[in-house]
Amino acid sequence: MELTTFLRHLSATARSVTLGAPVPDADNKAGAGAYDPVTEIDRAAERALRTAIEEAFPQDGIEGEEYGLVRAEAPRRWLLDPVDGTRALICGLPSWTTLVALVEEGEPTAGFIDAPALGELMIGLPGATMLNDRPVRVSGCATLADARLSSTDPYLFAGAEAAAFDRVRRAVRLTRFGYDALAYARLAAGHLDLVVESGLHRHDWAALVPVVRGAGGIIGDWEGGSDFSQGRIVAAASTALYEQAVAQLR
Known part of the structure; x- marks a missing residue:
């Protein structure tokens, strides 16, 4: 499968779990004295992403926030953050995202920032970044x-x-x-x-x-x-x- 098409597929896979789900209860991964929330939405979205990658690229490594690393020796690895901004998610705010990166020989070469609640999928590739399939560019601000x-x-x-x-x-x-x-x-x-x-x-x-x-x-x-x-x-x-x-x- 062509890479951009597969990244869109991963976005849709995660959105099928995260988008429209009721605001969940959160567990605290940090223990006493700190707060690092995680929900079943985080876990379920990562499981879905892992399944999609395993089906398409069973030789690749996968490393995610919730379930760790498999195939550490693989030259290609997928980095997953199923819900970046869980605090926003549990507060009902739309700014949380799903993050996926393809890392080759230690260098992130492609990936996306997906904001499902806003309907914004931003895919980054060598030499091009697209927001909902439209090219975007930085402002160029210099001071x-x-x-x-x-x-x-x-x-x-x-x-x-x-x-x-x-x-x-x-x-x-x-x-x-x-x-x-x-x-x-x-x-x-x-x-x-x-x-x-x-x-x-x-x-x-x-x-x-x-x-x-x-x-x-x-x-x-x-x-x-x-x-x-x-x-x-x-x-x-x-x-x-x-x-x-x-x-x-x-």
Whole structure:
């Protein structure tokens, strides 16, 4: 099956589980003193995605937030976050997404950010990102003073990271919080210019990379490189804007 067609198939597979489902009860994966919610919708959507991938590409590895990794030795791997933004889901907000990435030899090469409640499927491929089959591009914003910044939650940051993020926040035109992976889709479509986050896991960021890059954007780490292992992510609408944000974060 052609890759774009298969990515659309995966989106439809997850939507058949998530879209229109009643707001579920949530379990807390974090234990006492913290809150990391997961619902049966998260689990069921990941199971459905895994089944679809197993049927089409039984030799590929699969790594998901809820059910871990199979076939770690495979050169191709699918990264799954069945519901990114479970807090939004259980609050009845439409900003939650499904994230799927295809990783080849360790590099995310294709993937999607799907916002089912909004009817928005954004697929990122080498050299192109499409929103509901229409090409999108980043804004090209080149200065912090003009930038529209987003981050999931100001309380993601503590200590030196909080101070670093605040330097960026004070330098930009405006800041909006609360959108999880949807912020990266909005950046790819030209409606936001900068996203800064910390604490992301591989299943959180893998799909963001091809979506942002396919739309002409820059996505890297807080040091100006591409080491995402620490979960510290900067996505920007231009190289100049990325470099200015990194200078503030340092």
